[in-house]
Amino acid sequence: MLLLDGLVKNFGALRAVDGLSLRVNRGEIFGLLGPNGAGKSTTISMAIGLIKPDAGSVTYEGFGSPTQPSVRKHVGMAPQTLAIYEELTGEENVVFFARLQGVNNPRAAAREALERVGLTARANDRARIYSGGMQRRLNLATAFFHKPPLLLLDEPTAGVDPQSRTNILELVRELANEGAAILYTTHYMEEAQKICDRVGIMDEGKVLVTGSVQELLAKHSKETLVMIDRPSGETRISTNDPLREVTTALEAGDVTGLRVERADLETVFLSLTGKRLRD
Amino acid sequence: MRVVLTIAAKDLRILLRDRTNAFFVIVFPLAIAIFFGSIFGGGSRSIPIAVVMESAGPVATDFANALEKDSTLSVRMLPTREEGDASVRLGRVAACVILPKTFDSDLEKAMAGSRAIIEVHCDPARQAESGLVVGKLNEHAMRAIVRMFTDPKINSKMLAQSKLALMLNPNMTSAQRERVSDVLESLQELFNERNREATAAAAETSVNVAGSVNGDSAINTVNGNTSATKKSASNTTENLNVPGSTATAPAAIDPFLSLPIQIQSSTLTNDSTEPPSTYAVTFPQGLAWGFVGCIGAFGAGMAEERRRGTFMRLLLAPCTIATVLTGKSLACFTACMTMSVFMLLVATLGFRVSVQNWPLLALAIAACSFAFSGFTMALSGLFKYEGSARSAGNAIVLVLVMIGGGTIPLTFMPPFLRAASQASPFSWAILSIEGAVWRGFAFTEMLPSLGILLFIGALGLLLGNLFIQKRART
Numbered sequence: 052m053l054l055l056d057g058l059v060k061n062f063g064a065l066r067a068v069d070g071l072s073l074r075v076n077r078g079e080i081f082g083l084l085g086p087n088g089a090g091k092s093t094t095i096s097m098a099i100g101l102i103k104p105d106a107g108s109v110t111y112e113g114f115g116s117p118t119q120p121s122v123r124k125h126v127g128m129a130p131q132t133l134a135i136y137e138e139l140t141g142e143e144n145v146v147f148f149a150r151l152q153g154v155n156n157p158r159a160a161a162r163e164a165l166e167r168v169g170l171t172a173r174a175n176d177r178a179r180i181y182s183g184g185m186q187r188r189l190n191l192a193t194a195f196f197h198k199p200p201l202l203l204l205d206e207p208t209a210g211v212d213p214q215s216r217t218n219i220l221e222l223v224r225e226l227a228n229e230g231a232a233i234l235y236t237t238h239y240m241e242e243a244q245k246i247c248d249r250v251g252i253m254d255e256g257k258v259l260v261t262g263s264v265q266e267l268l269a270k271h272s273k274e275t276l277v278m279i280d281r282p283s284g285e286t287r288i289s290t291n292d293p294l295r296e297v298t299t300a301l302e303a304g305d306v307t308g309l310r311v312e313r314a315d316l317e318t319v320f321l322s323l324t325g326k327r328l329r330d
Numbered sequence: 331m332r333v334v335l336t337i338a339a340k341d342l343r344i345l346l347r348d349r350t351n352a353f354f355v356i357v358f359p360l361a362i363a364i365f366f367g368s369i370f371g372g373g374s375r376s377i378p379i380a381v382v383m384e385s386a387g388p389v390a391t392d393f394a395n396a397l398e399k400d401s402t403l404s405v406r407m408l409p410t411r412e413e414g415d416a417s418v419r420l421g422r423v424a425a426c427v428i429l430p431k432t433f434d435s436d437l438e439k440a441m442a443g444s445r446a447i448i449e450v451h452c453d454p455a456r457q458a459e460s461g462l463v464v465g466k467l468n469e470h471a472m473r474a475i476v477r478m479f480t481d482p483k484i485n486s487k488m489l490a491q492s493k494l495a496l497m498l499n500p501n502m503t504s505a506q507r508e509r510v511s512d513v514l515e516s517l518q519e520l521f522n523e524r525n526r527e528a529t530a531a532a533a534e535t536s537v538n539v540a541g542s543v544n545g546d547s548a549i550n551t552v553n554g555n556t557s558a559t560k561k562s563a564s565n566t567t568e569n570l571n572v573p574g575s576t577a578t579a580p581a582a583i584d585p586f587l588s589l590p591i592q593i594q595s596s597t598l599t600n601d602s603t604e605p606p607s608t609y610a611v612t613f614p615q616g617l618a619w620g621f622v623g624c625i626g627a628f629g630a631g632m633a634e635e636r637r638r639g640t641f642m643r644l645l646l647a648p649c650t651i652a653t654v655l656t657g658k659s660l661a662c663f664t665a666c667m668t669m670s671v672f673m674l675l676v677a678t679l680g681f682r683v684s685v686q687n688w689p690l691l692a693l694a695i696a697a698c699s700f701a702f703s704g705f706t707m708a709l710s711g712l713f714k715y716e717g718s719a720r721s722a723g724n725a726i727v728l729v730l731v732m733i734g735g736g737t738i739p740l741t742f743m744p745p746f747l748r749a750a751s752q753a754s755p756f757s758w759a760i761l762s763i764e765g766a767v768w769r770g771f772a773f774t775e776m777l778p779s780l781g782i783l784l785f786i787g788a789l790g791l792l793l794g795n796l797f798i799q800k801r802a803r804t
């Protein structure tokens with residue numbers, strides 16, 4: 052559905068996105084996982100035609116390029132910065148954007164979207180008095196009310212309470228099951244691990260690897276990390292058999308601390324970049 | 331203390347981060363200071379007037395020439411009083427000065443009590459300038475009177491004509507006639523004597539010799555239409571400043587024969603109606619301030635959307651940026667129209683302002699609303715941050731309304747500002763509304779201002795579009 056090919060974007064001397072290519076298929080959640088400043092939002096902006104890439108191309112397969120206004124009918128986006136009118140009610144917000152998109156029955160579409168993000172009870176309150184999590188969910192509702200085949204969600208769970216987060220993650224899964232292609236950016240590896248069918252690990256403008264969570268774990272972080280603290284210092288051991296390493300260490304004595312880190316996307320990121328996802 | 335300094339430093343840093351803000355804190359006050367300095371300071375300025383010479387006599391000709399030479403007036407000679415009045419109506423000149431057909435012949439009979447009248451038709455919206463014009467006319471009338479009594483060609487003819495008129499005056503007893511006649515005889519002798527002296531001396535000192543008229547006997551300015559019989563002239567004397575005045579006062583010889591030239595000023599009236607009420611004159615300016623309010627309400631619109639993050643969403647809609655902007659302009663247009671209708675209701679119902687031409691007024695208001703919504707869009711595209719969009723926008727609008735909105739009479743502005751006021755949408759807005767409310771514009775007379783307003787609106791939309799497009803895709 053979405054095809055990004057060799058995207059490059061420079062801001063002055065800074066190369067924010069550096070030759071990025073990826074494909075998102077229908078019914079699939081593609082997670083773009085990377086630390087702050089990796090270039091995720093810039094990629095989304097290019098994917099929707101808001102920013103012109105210095106090189107490369109964006110194609111919505113079967114529709115064309117998002118720089119054509121008519122093609123933008125088929126995409127929904129939840130920007131990272133909240134984009135809602137605080138003076139309007141939740142419903143008025145969605146209705147407004149639904150009209151802008153040219154939806155047939157904006158009011159019905161708005162009601163349905165609000166229902167799905169759990170805001171029906173507060174639909175007629177002004178967005179100003181919503182909690183952070185509610186504003187985030189409203190922001191999301193304005194992305195999918197028209198059931199577009201492509202959804203671009205830029206950190207849709209940023210700064211929300213656990214309850215809102217659960218609602219949002221479940222909803223995103225449902226939308227994919229209904230057949231949408233979803234590009235989902237996040238810097239929470241737990242989220243990526245939990246809902247993404249495929250993940251692209253991104254750092255400094257480049258996608259380093261792509262694949263399903265299982266594939267990535269298998270390929271880049273086979274081993275479990277065992278960390279043993281001794282008065283002389285910390286020892287890190289990558290191993291396929293953590294139990295044996297721990298037993299050996301304990302038998303040797305003078306162990307003051309012991310941690311076992313199971314392989315996850317965090318360790319994949321660490322092994323690829325030598326950095327932690329969150330610093 | 332450290333905390334105070336820290337907070338102050340932070341605020342100043344933020345202020346300077348937004349370059350437009352810095353501009354308006356530092357450069358703008360300077361510009362305003364220069365602006366007012368140039369208004370109230372020196373420099374040459376002239377009031378545009380129309381002069382219609384219906385009389386071709388020597389005094390009228392001299393008078394008109396003197397007006398043309400006066401640097402404080404900029405004279406446009408027009409052949410008929412209709413054309414003169416029209417140029418006042420169209421706002422091209424502040425007043426129309428008419429020297430009627432009988433001007434010279436009336437003056438010739440001055441000694442017999444006849445009075446020459448100078449008509450001034452003033453623009454009611456330009457009171458300050460009209461006042462200056464009347465003052466100037468008084469000054470020149472004074473000079474003309476002085477000349478009348480010193481120029482041999484004129485004064486001997488004048489005495490002869492006056493005598494003749496006296497002889498024919500049925501309201502005088504023969505004794506009275508004789509007495510006045512005696513006075514005129516001895517006056518004739520005085521003139522002859524003076525004229526001989528004058529020819530002997532240098533030619534152009536004549537003004538000094540006889541520049542002796544003291545104000546209260548020479549001139550009468552009448553506001554209104556029919557006070558030709560009024561004898562006192564106390565109301566204008568402070569304007570009269572004839573250099574080198576000396577003792578004797580020829581015109582004061584006979585109190586019965588005072589006031590040879592009278593300035594009769596009136597506000598311009600349309601043939602069919604009485605002069606506009608004060609409220610009718612100020613109503614268009616009120617509307618202009620209403621438009622200022624609308625610009626203020628919508629001018630920061632784009633910067634506001636940008637701050638909210640909704641700007642991006644608008645750009646993502648499956649339509650062009652131009653469509654988004656058109657929608658925003660429509661909101662501004664509607665606000666302008668609603669405000670105008672409301673103001674109009676208050677003016678007509680509350681203040682009994684009568685509107686001469688309703689269809690033209692509707693056109694004018696629609697054109698103004700269009701012009702200002704386009705203008706607002708350009709303004710809105712100009713600034714990136716909400717704060718600067720508001721403060722800078724307000725400042726720009728304030729200047730434009732001051733130079734174009736009649737707050738400061740055009741005459742008091744230096745030439746470059748006068749030219750700039752032609753570019754201010756407010757000057758055209760006010761003219762078009764005045765045209766429909768009380769200036770009695772015909773449709774064709776309305777066309778230029780309507781055209782310019784539409785042009786301003788279209789240009790604003792175009793520029794706003796360009797600015798915003800430029801910011802939209804980086």
Ligand SMILES: Nc1ncnc2c1ncn2[C@@H]1O[C@H](COP(=O)(O)OP(=O)(O)O)[C@@H](O)[C@H]1O
Nearest residue numbers: 062065067085086087088089090091092093094
């Ligand atoms: N408009 C811009 N001007 C200059 N630099 C920018 C701009 N937008 C983003 N950047 C820079 O580009 C890099 C990538 O930013 P972004 O795409 O927002 O990262 P992410 O969304 O992954 O956190 C960052 O270093 C950021 O500072």
Ligand SMILES: [Mg+2]
Nearest residue numbers: 091092093131
């Ligand atoms: Mg981001």
